[in-house]
């Protein structure tokens with residue numbers, strides 16, 4: 001039941017270049033036949049490249065090279081129309097910070113259960129979700145019946161207790177809960193969050209370039225982006241565990257972007273568009289990035305939200321520290337103009353983060369679950 005082979009990883013330098021966005025064509029009229037990016041969806045040979053997870057080298061971007069976005073955009077486009085995942089390297093995020101964040105996740109979950117339960121999982125999708133505390137429902141790929149064999153803790157943007165949104169009880173805008181007895185934990189988590197938010201914001205203009213938009217097109221929609229840091233513990237699953245018991249059942253994330261630090265312990269596999277499951281390769285010092293349902297909706301299905309799953313039969317404890325980034329709370333995600341054509345009219349009405357997450361969390365609520373622990377939060 002495990003995945004098939006490992007995915008080929010193709011360094012961007014040697015990868016066949018995707019066709020660059022054709023600005024003139026996009027500018028001609030968004031609703032004209034053949035306009036927008038729809039034409040590229042039918043590009044012959046697209047599926048031949050589906051096993052390759054492109055590696056985007058961010059060094060030129062971080063050096064501020066003028067054409068970096070124009071070179072990265074087509075690579076990102078190829079990633080999101082081929083496999084839905086890409087690696088990034090030369091991100092500027094110190095390896096030591098990533099290691100510290102993994103260590104913090106392990107420390108958190110090593111605490112006595114009572115200490116973890118003192119930070120109860122809330123309606124804001126924040127706090128501690130106990131082992132087997134959720135069942136993937138709405139975003140599951142197949143019918144999923146068993147709860148996920150993991151425990152996780154979720155943090156959002158750090159807001160002071162007297163922040164107006166906190167005082168007003170605005171959904172998904174809570175004050176974080178922190179462990180009372182884990183010195184240094186909060187600092188590491190906040191440092192890692194800051195690094196991930198910074199990295200995510202560097203990546204956003206690449207999405208604009210990939211979609212044939214002005215490079216600053218997303219800027220006013222990512223002024224204070226929503227995000228969630230999830231620290232997950234996947235205990236070892238016995239070889240005799242039922243085949244349909246997952247560390248994290250097949251799912252698509254909800255996010256605009258998920259940034260996943262590379263894991264020394266295997267277990268993640270991803271489903272290619274042709275329905276084959278492949279083990280995600282792990283590249284030292286890289287991050288793996290994918291998009292979720294909000295990206296897919298916003299791009300009017302031009303970009304993939306590729307399903308993936310986790311099983312931990314490695315014989316070791318496994319920890320993961322995905323960072324899910326979304327747009328601003330109030331930004332309106334109307335189908336991106338370059339993604340709308342006569343052949344691909346808008347599939348969704350405009351929506352906001354709150355609307356999407358409310359719908360998602362409600363539909364995914366496990367009626368039989370524990371009080372606040374019924375929501376499956378992949379990509380929240």
Ligand SMILES: O=C(O)CCC(=O)C(=O)O
Pocket residue numbers: 230232248253260263267268308309310319320322377378379
């Ligand atoms: O554990 C992993 O490697 C991936 C986790 C994941 O897909 C998620 O939390 O949504």
Ligand SMILES: [Fe+2]
Pocket residue numbers: 251252253308378379
């Ligand atoms: Fe995920």
